[in-house]
Structure formats: structure tokens, C-alpha cells
Amino acid sequence: MGWLIAGIAIVVLFLVYVFMVLPRRAKKGPSAPFRGLMAAHRGLYEKDQSVPENSLEAFRRAAENGYGVELDVQLSKDGAVVVFHDDTVDRMTENKGRVDSYTLAELQAMPLMGTEHRMPLFTDVMAVLDGVSPTIVELKSTPNFEELCNKTLAILRTLKGPYCVESFDPRIVRWFYKNAPDLVRGQLTESFSHWRKAGLPLWRCIMMHTLCVNFLTHPQFIAFGRGHRPLCMFLGHAIGTMRVFWTERPDANHAALQKRYDCRIFEHYRPETRYKP
Numbered sequence: 377m378g379w380l381i382a383g384i385a386i387v388v389l390f391l392v393y394v395f396m397v398l399p400r401r402a403k404k405g406p407s408a409p410f411r412g413l414m415a416a417h418r419g420l421y422e423k424d425q426s427v428p429e430n431s432l433e434a435f436r437r438a439a440e441n442g443y444g445v446e447l448d449v450q451l452s453k454d455g456a457v458v459v460f461h462d463d464t465v466d467r468m469t470e471n472k473g474r475v476d477s478y479t480l481a482e483l484q485a486m487p488l489m490g491t492e493h494r495m496p497l498f499t500d501v502m503a504v505l506d507g508v509s510p511t512i513v514e515l516k517s518t519p520n521f522e523e524l525c526n527k528t529l530a531i532l533r534t535l536k537g538p539y540c541v542e543s544f545d546p547r548i549v550r551w552f553y554k555n556a557p558d559l560v561r562g563q564l565t566e567s568f569s570h571w572r573k574a575g576l577p578l579w580r581c582i583m584m585h586t587l588c589v590n591f592l593t594h595p596q597f598i599a600f601g602r603g604h605r606p607l608c609m610f611l612g613h614a615i616g617t618m619r620v621f622w623t624e625r626p627d628a629n630h631a632a633l634q635k636r637y638d639c640r641i642f643e644h645y646r647p648e649t650r651y652k653p
Contacts, residue, residue: 442650567603
């Protein structure tokens with residue numbers, strides 16, 4: 377009898393786990409432009425940053441060459457939605473400090489990697505991409521994430537698309553589930569070992585790798601980096617959840633990644649696959 381009870385308990389715990397981590401099925405219509413898509417990571421920028429990442433020129437080049445695009449949005453000090461990856465301006469400019477500690481005017485006065493290019497507004501980028509290149513919009517984690525979500529959604533609602541949203545922050549993914557359920561939304565994550573190396577507490581490493589909050593966020597795609605994939609990606613594949621890979625580089629096993637993932641985000645080379653609307 378004891379073994380039976382233990383067996384039932386294990387089955388129940390497994391079913392609860394599956395319930396917690398199971399993502400949502402991606403609807404065929406809205407997700408169609410992203411299936412088989414090759415998306416230029418932060419635009420079609422140059423490895424030496426002569427055309428910087430997340431610059432207006434990098435996005436223009438991606439559109440002209442027939443690729444989709446992945447980009448990052450966050451807020452300036454005065455609440456403008458800008459396109460920039462890092463939390464700070466240290467790596468990409470000669471200045472120091474957090475992006476949200478500068479006004480838009482101050483940010484746009486900073487040359488990106490010593491070039492003539494400047495940090496663009498999200499609206500300016502989408503004026504180049506809208507209706508031309510399917511766009512994956514990553515919202516950066518921030519204390520005022522609700523303001524970022526509201527402003528980003530307001531801009532997206534003015535566009536023709538196609539576009540989708542993603543974030544590492546489950547709060548942001550849940551916000552879009554609650555406030556814009558029609559938009560395709562995705563959860564970004566990496567392997568458990570990556571999160572440990574990044575210095576996250578053990579509980580957050582487990583949460584971010586297993587994505588045990590999927591029952592709250594209901595992502596329709598999982599965007600994953602390198603390493604051991606979480607169980608939810610295999611479960612999701614069985615029900616039609618999209619699988620997105622980042623970041624594919626020239627030395628990758630392209631054929632294997634093409635079989636394993638529905639959409640791939642690339643950099644530092646030009647794949648043969650182009651977007652065909």
C-alpha cells in the first residue's frame with residue numbers, strides 16, 4: 377500500500393509540474409510570419425560595430441536584405457521608448473550609467489561606438505520595418521515595466537505588423553497575456569548553468585530554466601539560447617508552441633538548428649533564407 381501511495385503522489389506531482397511549465401499553442405495565423413523566419417539580431421549590424429547594433433541603419437539593412445528583425449526596447453528617463461539592448465550605455469558609448477538615468481535628448485547626443493549613428497526611438501525604427509520585416513520586440517526588465525508595456529503596446533497598435541513580443545521577465549509576458557492576448561508573446565530563457573554563472577539565486581535559476589511560471593504567463597513561444605533545453609520546450613513542441621533559437625552565428629550547425637527550431641535569430645553572417653510575405 378505504501379508503494380502505491382508513493383506512486384500516486386509521484387504521478388500527481390509530475391502532473392502538477394507539467395501544468396505549471398506547459399506553454400500555450402501558437403495560433404497559426406498570427407504566428408505564420410515567424411515560422412521559418414531568420415531574424416537579424418539587433419538588426420543587420422557589423423561585427424566591428426561600424427554599423428552599430430540596434431541602430432536605424434542596421435534595421436534598414438535588414439529590411440532591404442529581406443530578413444526579419446529582433447530588437448530591444450526600454451525607457452529613457454523622460455519616458456521615451458528607445459531601442460537599445462544594454463541596461464547601461466557603458467559598452468556602446470563613451471558615457472557611463474543606466475539608460476533610464478538619461479533623457480532622450482541626452483541619449484541621442486551620444487554617438488554609438490564612435491560613429492555618426494545615434495540611439496533611435498522605437499517609432500523611428502518601426503517606420504522603417506512596419507509591414508516590411510516581421511519584428512520580434514524584446515522588452516527589457518525594468519522596475520517600471522508596466523509603463524514600458526503600455527507605451528510599447530500603444531505604438532504596436534498603430535502598426536500594420538507583423539510583430540510579436542518577448543521578454544526574460546515573466547511579469548512582462550504575463551502583462552501581455554492579460555492586456556493584449558491577441559499578440560503572439562514569448563518567454564526568453566537560457567540554461568540552468570548560464571543562470572548560475574550569472575549569479576542568480578538558486579530559486580531564480582530553477583524558475584528561469586524550468587519556466588515553472590508558464591501557467592501564469594502562457595507564452596506561445598519559448599526563445600532559448602545555447603545549452604540543455606528545458607522540458608517545457610519538448611512539451612510545447614507536442615502541442616504547437618513555437619521554438620525560437622538565439623543567437624545563431626556563422627560556425628553553428630545550421631541544418632540541425634533548422635530542424636529543431638521554428639524561428640532563428642542570427643548575427644555576423646547572412647543566411648540564405650529570406651522573408652517572403
